Amino acid sequence: MAPLQTGSRKRKAPAPQEAAAGSSSPGSAAVDADGPLPPKKPKRPAARRSLVDYLKGREVAARVRAGLPGFDGELRGFAVRKLPELLRERELSLGTLNKVFASQWLNARQVVCGTKCNTLFVVDVQSGQITRIPLMRDRGPPPARAQPSCGIHAIELNPSKTLLATGGENPNSLAIYRLPTLDPMCLGDRHGHKDWIFAIAWMSDTVAVSGSRDGTLALWKIDPDIIQGSISWHSDAGLPVYAHIRPRDVENIPRASTNPSNRKVRALAFSAKNQELGAVSLDGYFHLWKARNTLSRLLSIRLPYCRENVCLTYCDELSLYAVGSQSHVSFLDPRQRQQNIRPLCSREGGTGVRSLSFYEHIVTVGTGHGSLLFYDVRAQKFLEERASASPYSSPGHAGRKLKLTCGRGWLNHDDLWVNYFGGIGEFPNALYTHCYNWPEMKLFVAGGPLPSGLHGNYAGLWS
Numbered sequence: 410m411a412p413l414q415t416g417s418r419k420r421k422a423p424a425p426q427e428a429a430a431g432s433s434s435p436g437s438a439a440v441d442a443d444g445p446l447p448p449k450k451p452k453r454p455a456a457r458r459s460l461v462d463y464l465k466g467r468e469v470a471a472r473v474r475a476g477l478p479g480f481d482g483e484l485r486g487f488a489v490r491k492l493p494e495l496l497r498e499r500e501l502s503l504g505t506l507n508k509v510f511a512s513q514w515l516n517a518r519q520v521v522c523g524t525k526c527n528t529l530f531v532v533d534v535q536s537g538q539i540t541r542i543p544l545m546r547d548r549g550p551p552p553a554r555a556q557p558s559c560g561i562h563a564i565e566l567n568p569s570k571t572l573l574a575t576g577g578e579n580p581n582s583l584a585i586y587r588l589p590t591l592d593p594m595c596l597g598d599r600h601g602h603k604d605w606i607f608a609i610a611w612m613s614d615t616v617a618v619s620g621s622r623d624g625t626l627a628l629w630k631i632d633p634d635i636i637q638g639s640i641s642w643h644s645d646a647g648l649p650v651y652a653h654i655r656p657r658d659v660e661n662i663p664r665a666s667t668n669p670s671n672r673k674v675r676a677l678a679f680s681a682k683n684q685e686l687g688a689v690s691l692d693g694y695f696h697l698w699k700a701r702n703t704l705s706r707l708l709s710i711r712l713p714y715c716r717e718n719v720c721l722t723y724c725d726e727l728s729l730y731a732v733g734s735q736s737h738v739s740f741l742d743p744r745q746r747q748q749n750i751r752p753l754c755s756r757e758g759g760t761g762v763r764s765l766s767f768y769e770h771i772v773t774v775g776t777g778h779g780s781l782l783f784y785d786v787r788a789q790k791f792l793e794e795r796a797s798a799s800p801y802s803s804p805g806h807a808g809r810k811l812k813l814t815c816g817r818g819w820l821n822h823d824d825l826w827v828n829y830f831g832g833i834g835e836f837p838n839a840l841y842t843h844c845y846n847w848p849e850m851k852l853f854v855a856g857g858p859l860p861s862g863l864h865g866n867y868a869g870l871w872s
Contacts, residue, residue, distance in 0.1 A: 413766040428472075446737060467599035467777050479540040488495050489769045491800045492850060493792055493795055494810055496871040500816045501537055506530075508857030511564040512577070512842040515589065520844070523561025523575055531591070534853065534870045544578040547598040548653050563609040565617070568681075572631065573604075578661050579606040581620050587636075595635050601627050601659070610686060612700045620674030622689055627706055658703040661682060662690050675827070676721035678730060685743075689721045694731060697743050713739050717761050727786060731772055733762030738774060740786070751792070753784050757824040760859060763839045768847065775840030775861045779867075781813040815840060815845045815854060816869030825862050836860075838867035 438741045484516050484852040503509070508525035515521050518535045521542075529542040570588055577584040581604060583597035597619070604623035615631045662672040671692045678687045679700070685707070686698040693715030697707045712718060712732060720733040729750070740750040755762055758827050760777030771792070774782040783792040791810040818838050820826065830836070839859040845852050852871040858864075 416628075429510070433671065438494055441713060450787070454512070457745075463479065464687040486769055490785065492781075492793060493773075493781075493813065494795060496813060496852060498506070498813070498816060498869045498871050499769055500818070501532060501534065501604040501868040501870060502541065502869050503532070505819070505864075506842065506866050507820070507864045508560070509855035509866055509868060510560055510562045510841050512844050512853055512855055513562075513564050513566055513573075514846045514853065515566075516843055517849050518845065520572065521564055522855060523564050523843075523870075525560035525857070527560050527576075527580070529561055529564075529575060531720050532868065532869055534851070536794035542543070542586070543593070544576075545582070545593050545649070546578045546652060547596070549598075559605045561620075565609045565611055567611045567614045567617070569614050571614065572636075574609045574619075576606050576612065582606075583609070583617070583627070585617075586629060593651040594661070594690050595628070595631065595654050597629050599655040599656050601656050604673075607673070607675050608688075609679040610679040612679060612686070617698075618677060618679075618686060618700065618704070620677050622673040624662045624674065624690070626660045626662070626674060626677075626686075626688060626698070626704055628658040628660075628702075629654065629655050630702075646732045659794060660698070660704045660706070662688065663696075663709055664694060669760045674827045675719050676725040678721045679724065680723055680728070682725050682728070687723060687741075687743075689718045689732055691716060691718065695730070695741055708743060710741065713737075720762060722764045722765040722767045722772070724770070724786075727767075727770065729767075729786070731765055731767065733774070735761045738762055738765065738772065738784070749791065752782075755782060758835075760839065763841050763856065764843050766843060766845065768845060773843060773845075773852075775856070777837075778840040779815045779840065779856075781815070781840065781843070781854065784813055813871065815856075815867060815869055818857065820858060820863065820865035823851075824862065825864075829862065832862070836865070836866070838861065840867075 410470060418533050479846065482565050482626045482630060506524050506526060506528055509522050511523040517529050519533055521531050523529050529544060531542065559580045561576045564572050573588055574584040575584050577596055579598065581602045583606060585595045586592065587594045602621035602625060604621050604622050606621050608620040608621050609617060617629050619627050627629060632858055658688055661676060664672055674688055675691050676689045684700055686700045688696045693712050695710045695712055699705045699707055700850045714734040714737045717735040718732055722731050728742055732739045733739065736756050737752045739752045740748060742748065755776055756775060764775035766773045770785060770787045772784040772786060774784060785792060794809050794811050815838060820836055826857065836858045839856045840854055841856040843854040855868040857866045
């Protein structure tokens, strides 16, 4: 496969610089016939706090950052709050692929995705071109329980964007690809999980943790020799050879007395600041682990809403986890005995929260009913629509909750659709995944029909 474009990284704006102040000599007082006058106070330059002045200062590299404490953060926060209402959708065609479960930006125009039909592919959001990536195969015969139809549920890039972790052809195995070429590097198919991998999180550039339906967490360390080694090739088949690795540590999720058989790990989120890993299990618990060379459990918390806890995200700035359930998003600070932020209700017909992401203090919520919601954690309320599109409208109550409704996507009109769903013309798509490209101010959203038996897909670029 031809090398992909190099990944885009968030670039900090050049530091605004402070303009030189005019010189004065307050020590020498003026004198007239009536005696000395009081010394004149030095004239302070007027503070420039408008967006225009800020951008002009940045263009000429004027040093004003010291004179505007926190202004960068205020500007960034303003942009985060205002961007959602400016986004417009352009649907992307994915052919007959079934339900996109996971996605990540590779660079400014390419997104890598995984589907229920066990397809790993890269889509070019400008041209719409789709490139399929071959999946890695286990060394031995696949286990009897492996079901190809379960698909790829997780895709994660390491901090330096040099490695990508996802599922293999056997959904129980962890596959590591090299970036930007997406060459296969190694496969965790030995002494690992006995059931599907649902979640992956990177602890560092060489350490990843996977969470499985078998109720275990596996910690994998990628050997530097594997990373630095070159890909060798079979002389006869021309297929790449990759290493087969085993986990450094495997830990069981504790069994809950209320539902001991349903401790499936559904989502993971890592706190780089605290070096801690959050995990959500389907029995309604949040678990916190210390992540070093091994995993050691710190605590387990019963979640306030226990049905369909399927997504988890973390905000370093607020030291806060957010958990998505059937109808709510719950906020957890493991260091606080009493949670100060009340849960938010999505009120989307009980179809559930299917994807979550944090940026600054805004949580983006992808629902099972084909809509995107935006919640301001600091204000503890949803972002709202503008009162009117007219620039001459008087300021007043902002109005309704801001909601972006995604397009129809594609739905297979097969016998199941006809016999069990009465040939319903339109079915809202569950938004199983979304990911931002903040430098380009773009949002990629994807999913498919919520009922498990229906076959279809949706993908859209919001910009």
